[in-house]
Amino acid sequence: MTFQEKLAQFAELAVKVGVNIQKGQTLLINTTTDTIEFTRLVVKEAYAAGAGRVTVNFSDGEIDRAFFDNAPEDEFAKYPRWISEQRDELIERKGALLWIDAADPDLLSGVSVSKLSAQQKAAGKALANYRNAVMNDKVAWAIIAVPSKQWAAKVFPNVEADKQVEALWEAIFKTVRIGEGNAVENWQGHLENLDTRAAILNAKRFAKLHYTAPGTDLTIELPDKHIWQTGASKTPENTSFVANMPTEEVYTMPSKYGVNGTVSNTKPLVFQGNIIDDFKLTFENGKIVKAEAGVGNDLLQELIKADEGSKYLGEVALVPHESPISASNILYYNTLFDENASNHLAIGEAYPTCYEGGSALSPEQLEEHGINTSITHEDFMIGSANMNIDGVLADGTVEPIFRNGSWAF
Incomplete structure (x- = not known):
């Protein structure tokens, strides 16, 4: 299986198993500028699966860091209302949410704990409705991850710099059961095995x-x-999805x-x-x-x-x-x-x-x-x-x- 074939399977997996997009359903994708090529594949896959509208929010690591390094002190206790309102509208429309993570593990290293804490509390308060929807499976949501240069360097410091991203891609493909056969079918068998364990514990x-x-x-x-x-998991409409x-x-x-x-x-x-x-x-x-x-x-x-x-x-x-x-x-x-x-x-x-x-x-x-x-x-x-x-x-x-x-x- 070529690298491009694996990418295509991953995009299909995210759409059909992760959020399990439904006909006419709205999809919101939150990701970073490191993922843009892969995110384009996901968007096209979502439309091919029947999504109504796909919206992508891109963030950037350097810009995020600049906020914590340079913004006025009183900004850390605030959180943009338009972010919470966007998610509230998606919840109202019974849309789906997908996160494509590529974060640098050390992105905010050295930022004062007081700033991080203030922003966490502000976000927690502003996104209470969203958090309730996610924790109660009121909407389909999923998180996947793809490599960034900074993250790959952290995971594979002993690999040559120009091969670190490739190494992380291959490691991720293995974790999501891509590389042998049909990934969607592989996941169906995997989830059945986990369900068997859960049934034993529940009994x-x-x-x-x-x-x-x-x-x-x-x-x-x-x-x-x-x-x-x-x-x-399943939404109230009985739509299955895999959050992680x-x-x-x-x-x-x-x-x-x-x-x-x-x-x-x-x-x-x-x-x-x-x-x-x-x-x-x-x-x-x-x-x-x-x-x-x-x-x-x-x-x-x-x-x-x-x-x-x-x-x-x-x-x-x-x-x-x-x-x-x-x-x-x-x-x-x-x-x-x-x-x-x-x-x-x-x-x-x-x-x-x-x-x-x-x-x-x-x-x-x-x-x-x-x-x-x-x-x-x-x-x-x-x-x-x-x-x-x-x-x-x-x-x-x-x-x-x-x-x-x-x-x-």
């Missing part, structure tokens, strides 16, 4: 999970009506006040263009009571202070250590990939869809049921070949879920 009805690994001894209670899900490509996870929500113990990360977290690494979190009754990081500690402290919900967990995700991304031994410095190489948790908001009837609950009702709400949702990786996870049933029976980083069933 078990575990009351809690117990994680043990070097630097980790953590117990997570699960709500009575929790639901294990996979990367395949790649995806290797089976996930659910924790009980907000039922997390106790300590957990250590095993891969760096890229947050707001900066790296947070070598960190440990301590929980008491769900709340983070201690957080320490060897790299990016100030930013970690701001992350967990973004709002009250940022001090609690919102997601529990299981990924075997031998997943294709993990087996590649590539550190992507991009959560979309690295979270699918490792068991992970998320600080902040829970997906209401992981609770029976959760999408119909108000914020107050979510709190009553122990479901966390927040302006944040940041995944961080904790899995390794040394991690064991036990499931504890309501009667106290303990059953293995993971042994040495892999499924025990």
Whole structure:
């Protein structure tokens, strides 16, 4: 298969499996100037699949950095209303959203934590309706990624400079199952396998999970009506979509006040263009009571202070250590990939869809049921070949879920 054939399959995959565009449906693409050639393929593929109108928002890394370096201080506490209004209109029209990421992991390195925090809070408030739509699967949405020169150099520093982008392209193709046969058909089989895992976990009805690994001894209670899900979701109109490509996870929500113990990360977290690494979190009754990081500690402290919900967990995700991304031994410095190489948790908001009837609950009702709400949702990786996870049933029976980083069933 030639490089151009792989690109064409990737564009088709994003449109037909990722957002699964419907006849006459509006599509909004958010991406960067690094992706323009590939984005053109996606736009053409979307129209060929029957999209009504495709709109593309391009950002640029240097321009984004210039904002943080040069804008007046009071601008960081503001967020453009036209951005939220564009997304609100798309939600009203039942459109689809696609992100094509090519971000430089170090883009905002050195920017003051106060600026980053102020902008995060402003965006969180302005995009509340959008966040609610995404977290509740009210619209089809998907995130994919393609290489930029800066990102490729970060991932492959020992490869010749003129071959780094090519190397990252090939690595990405493998993670999204492009290169052998029909990618759309490959994904159908992959999602069926994940659904089988989720069905087993849903049948078990575990009351809690117990994680043990070097630097980790953590117990997570699960709500009575929790639901294990996979990367395949459905809108209220019963349109299927895959939010993350790649995806290797089976996930659910924790009980907000039922997390106790300590957990250590095993891969760096890229947050707001900066790296947070070598960190440990301590929980008491769900709340983070201690957080320490060897790299990016100030930013970690701001992350967990973004709002009250940022001090609690919102997601529990299981990924075997031998997943294709993990087996590649590539550190992507991009959560979309690295979270699918490792068991992970998320600080902040829970997906209401992981609770029976959760999408119909108000914020107050979510709190009553122990479901966390927040302006944040940041995944961080904790899995390794040394991690064991036990499931504890309501009667106290303990059953293995993971042994040495892999499924025990």
